[in-house]
């Protein structure tokens with residue numbers, strides 16, 4: 140499949156690289172790294188990485204604005220399982236569409252689709268693709284790919300970090316040595332106001348009997364900490380490994396988009412089906428959704444509680460069967 144993708148890349152003069160709305164480091168890094176790899180291999184091609192960015196991830200590089208109304212280009216959609224979440228609207232103007240993704244399958248929208256839901260990240264898939272094709276790489280590309288991988292695997296904390304993940308990381312680090320501490324400094328440095336907001340969340344989150352924790356952040360609370368809507372949700376990974384909590388949820392009012400953002404993480408129960416029920420999605424242990432109101436968010440949390448209760452029961456049953 141990688142060879143087929145390479146053939147299509149070779150064929151088109153103009154290539155647009157898109158990814159999902161609500162940009163995150165894996166999505167953006169996969170765009171920017173693939174753009175650089177294509178430019179390095181085929182300097183004459185016009186390649187654009189598009190979509191709404193976030194100043195938070197500016198350490199990865201810059202996204203492009205399309206200066207022309209392109210037709211008949213190759214569209215590569217990265218890190219996005221379904222059409223409705225693509226941060227690029229002109230799909231019908233593309234000559235061909237390729238999807239490269241590591242989310243569980245939702246729907247087909249590409250002419251060629253490479254999906255590996257066992258991969259830690261879309262950047263990991265690209266690491267593999269650069270090794271398997273004539274696409275060139277350099278230190279900057281390797282660094283960008285590493286950023287996306289390390290971010291989506293939450294610093295190798297999830298089971299999605301496999302021997303293949305470590306083999307690829309090892310290969311790239313050996314071939315293109317770069318300073319990890321310098322890179323982490325850019326990725327993880329954050330303002331004190333965010334740490335204070337994190338303290339507020341820790342202090343005020345509710346925990347159900349089944350270990351589902353939730354916090355509702357109104358716009359007033361976010362403003363009080365002088366944080367932005369995205370920053371609360373982006374700290375969801377910081378609440379992992381709390382003994383009493385199996386599933387945790389941050390619900391943030393988003394006045395700009397007139398809806399409510401929900402970030403969900405799990406240490407056991409599969410949460411993506413619940414997220415999908417509320418028009419969201421994601422991975423079994425890391426999902427998200429957008430709903431219309433706090434009431435709807437409450438319903439989603441109640442559903443998570445049911446799933447978690449079931450999970451606890453099944454774990455107990457397995458333990459009993461072992462005895």
Ligand code: AMP
Nearest residue numbers: 402403419420421422425426427428429
């Ligand atoms: P986040 O909590 O934003 O880091 O997202 C975790 C995972 O859930 C990622 O794989 C996202 O692509 C996915 N996700 C987040 N929000 C949504 C949404 N509204 N719809 C579908 N998938 C989502």
